[in-house]
Amino acid sequence: MRSFVPIAIVVAALAVVPLLVHSNVVLNFLVVALMIALAGQGWNILGGYGGQYSFGHAIFFGTGAYVTAILQVKFGVNAWLAFGTGIAAGAVVGVVVGWLAFRAGLRGSYFALVTLAFAEVLRILASVTPITGAGVGTLLKLDLRFAALQFESRAVFYWLILALVAVALIVTYAVERSRFGAWLTAVRENEDAARALGVDAVAVKLGAMVISGAITAAAGCFYSQYFLFVDSHIAYGAWISVEALLTPIIGGAGTIFGPLVGALVVKALGEGALLVTGQAPGLDLVVFGIVLIAVVGLAPRGLVGLRAQLAARWRRARAGEASRG
Amino acid sequence: MSNEKIPLSRRQFIASTALGAAAAATGTIAMPSVLRAAGTPIKIGVLQPVTGPLSYSGTQGQLGAMLAIEEINAAGGIKALGGAHLDPVTGDAQSTPAGGTAEVEKMNAAGVSCIVGGYASGICLATTQAAARYDLPYVVDVGVADNIMTRGLKNTFRFGPGFGVIANAAIDNLIAINDGAGKPAKTVMIVHEDSLFGAGLAKLLNAKLPEKGFQVLETIAHPTPTRDFNTIVLKIKAQNPDLVIPANYYNEYVLLARTMQQQHVKPKGIYSVLGGAASSYKFVKEFPEAANGIMDCNHWFNPLSDKAQALKKKVEAKGQFFTYEVYLNYASIGLVADALERAASADRAKLTEALASSTWAGHIMPYGPTKFVDGQNQGAAPCGTQVQGNDIKVILPAKFADAKPKFPFT
Numbered sequence: 001m002r003s004f005v006p007i008a009i010v011v012a013a014l015a016v017v018p019l020l021v022h023s024n025v026v027l028n029f030l031v032v033a034l035m036i037a038l039a040g041q042g043w044n045i046l047g048g049y050g051g052q053y054s055f056g057h058a059i060f061f062g063t064g065a066y067v068t069a070i071l072q073v074k075f076g077v078n079a080w081l082a083f084g085t086g087i088a089a090g091a092v093v094g095v096v097v098g099w100l101a102f103r104a105g106l107r108g109s110y111f112a113l114v115t116l117a118f119a120e121v122l123r124i125l126a127s128v129t130p131i132t133g134a135g136v137g138t139l140l141k142l143d144l145r146f147a148a149l150q151f152e153s154r155a156v157f158y159w160l161i162l163a164l165v166a167v168a169l170i171v172t173y174a175v176e177r178s179r180f181g182a183w184l185t186a187v188r189e190n191e192d193a194a195r196a197l198g199v200d201a202v203a204v205k206l207g208a209m210v211i212s213g214a215i216t217a218a219a220g221c222f223y224s225q226y227f228l229f230v231d232s233h234i235a236y237g238a239w240i241s242v243e244a245l246l247t248p249i250i251g252g253a254g255t256i257f258g259p260l261v262g263a264l265v266v267k268a269l270g271e272g273a274l275l276v277t278g279q280a281p282g283l284d285l286v287v288f289g290i291v292l293i294a295v296v297g298l299a300p301r302g303l304v305g306l307r308a309q310l311a312a313r314w315r316r317a318r319a320g321e322a323s324r325g
Numbered sequence: 326m327s328n329e330k331i332p333l334s335r336r337q338f339i340a341s342t343a344l345g346a347a348a349a350a351t352g353t354i355a356m357p358s359v360l361r362a363a364g365t366p367i368k369i370g371v372l373q374p375v376t377g378p379l380s381y382s383g384t385q386g387q388l389g390a391m392l393a394i395e396e397i398n399a400a401g402g403i404k405a406l407g408g409a410h411l412d413p414v415t416g417d418a419q420s421t422p423a424g425g426t427a428e429v430e431k432m433n434a435a436g437v438s439c440i441v442g443g444y445a446s447g448i449c450l451a452t453t454q455a456a457a458r459y460d461l462p463y464v465v466d467v468g469v470a471d472n473i474m475t476r477g478l479k480n481t482f483r484f485g486p487g488f489g490v491i492a493n494a495a496i497d498n499l500i501a502i503n504d505g506a507g508k509p510a511k512t513v514m515i516v517h518e519d520s521l522f523g524a525g526l527a528k529l530l531n532a533k534l535p536e537k538g539f540q541v542l543e544t545i546a547h548p549t550p551t552r553d554f555n556t557i558v559l560k561i562k563a564q565n566p567d568l569v570i571p572a573n574y575y576n577e578y579v580l581l582a583r584t585m586q587q588q589h590v591k592p593k594g595i596y597s598v599l600g601g602a603a604s605s606y607k608f609v610k611e612f613p614e615a616a617n618g619i620m621d622c623n624h625w626f627n628p629l630s631d632k633a634q635a636l637k638k639k640v641e642a643k644g645q646f647f648t649y650e651v652y653l654n655y656a657s658i659g660l661v662a663d664a665l666e667r668a669a670s671a672d673r674a675k676l677t678e679a680l681a682s683s684t685w686a687g688h689i690m691p692y693g694p695t696k697f698v699d700g701q702n703q704g705a706a707p708c709g710t711q712v713q714g715n716d717i718k719v720i721l722p723a724k725f726a727d728a729k730p731k732f733p734f735t
Binding site for chain 2: 023024025028029032124127128134135136137139141142152227228229231232233234239282285
């Protein structure tokens, strides 16, 4: 990607959808898909560009969701301010978890396990701490006003999440094009070599963790505003950690559009499988799983990488023909 | 709030217009609403988590709703609407609030008149809210969290009891049982799961039981799932309480009861509130010795109702257990059908009004008179049950009881 143009085109194309489609079923589907894309976009910075595979991005999603909800319900903070604070809280948690993990020199599977453990610890804490509503969870009052960041029309929610995704895409682009992005990629490819060249690996990974945490927390903040209820299983449950890493891996880790493509495809596959299998409960999940295995098997570098993969194969075939000829 | 009208297909429109014209010609125009809707099936959303961790409960709930719909249709449908049949539109909440919300959107687009179900409190909180956007009446089948009904949503109704009512009834029942036996129980241990209902219940019991003269020796929390209760049971053995109060889900409940049996821990009674397995025919059938004597305060059907007994036989003939999800959903559909009869319309606003003013009687639940205040049925109440002789008996309230409590059991 050499400019913002592709991002602008994709975002503009998605922005007109509510003007053409008035079905709330479709809009709700897209809102959820974009929310997962946003969470995946956060994971992509750390996992895709930085090579630090987190199995516990629920840490950030849950923090964003809880901070947004608790500030409004318990402290009467304005919803917009609570939303912003939720994003900032995700960044702060990124610093804390990152500092603890990276200072201890945890890499690869050890880092993955530590993030998983952090998410589980936070889930248990949230399920017993009074401020989070303990096991009962925190419920936001239905208040369909702009000031309360709740909208009667699903289209407005759609544009809000699309705007957040657009910001995340621009941030990803900026990271990719920056010196910081080059250091991050260097750390991913060979951390020891990067250190030898003078890259402060801990600081770079910490920076990625902060950006990643803030973006995924934004998805959590949005969840609270959209569904108006959060409990420990929703906030810090394994489901969001899995979705956050599945979408960029399927779409293409370490690419700008990977998480967006991954989320849309994964969610569309789920819905498509549901349509094909009709009312048979669970059969859609089986179909979904089979298609997923096929996609991952055929496109190990993600769907975005599939194009390059096919082009390379075609070139090799052409070269083979030329050499035989 | 948008006021989406129920979609009417071209064919239905022509049919109903023709009927209306015929009615006008024959002078029967005095009942236009009946004629307008005559024979048009009424779509009812049946929303359950039929996949994911709650799939067993969701499937049972769906079974109850479908049996009720089948029976209502077989008995001639909604008579006030010319025998219109109920047409179920099933949806899978996938055990998540987000999955449930997506289904509400689909059901609204399909033009349902009402939605029944949700099962879990977390799902119900999200789905009732989503339905409220369309002024779509929603009957919560199980979801016991009190805050489902305290948000001022005009579309939301719950026929069964909420957590507060159940917990208070449970404490009252326990005192009545203990007093009736000459107060043999003085010390209590609480074993609860650490999420939604377990933690809340433990807190409530810790606050209320000392006021009533019980000493809470220890409160032990455990996560769900927990697959080993040996340590917890050893603690119980060491403290030797008169009563053990478990508050956890099915698997953990069964494991705890079986581990207590294996380690020969026999308190004077096991008393649970919304016990995951305590009022389960499955548990009683599979582990009769571990289940024997266990008391519970839970959703239950009216054992003295012939209709309830007939339904129980029907469900068991299908090879299924007669669980609370089945009869709560069965009853919720009945409530909607009664409201449709009185509203004589499938219009959402009229149905909401009819539900709010319901005084439905003759159902299978052991409730007082049906009266909705802010969507909550004031007559709804749980039952005190006890496993006696490989069966589950109602021991309280006396009006619906088919057995006397056996306490102390050891």
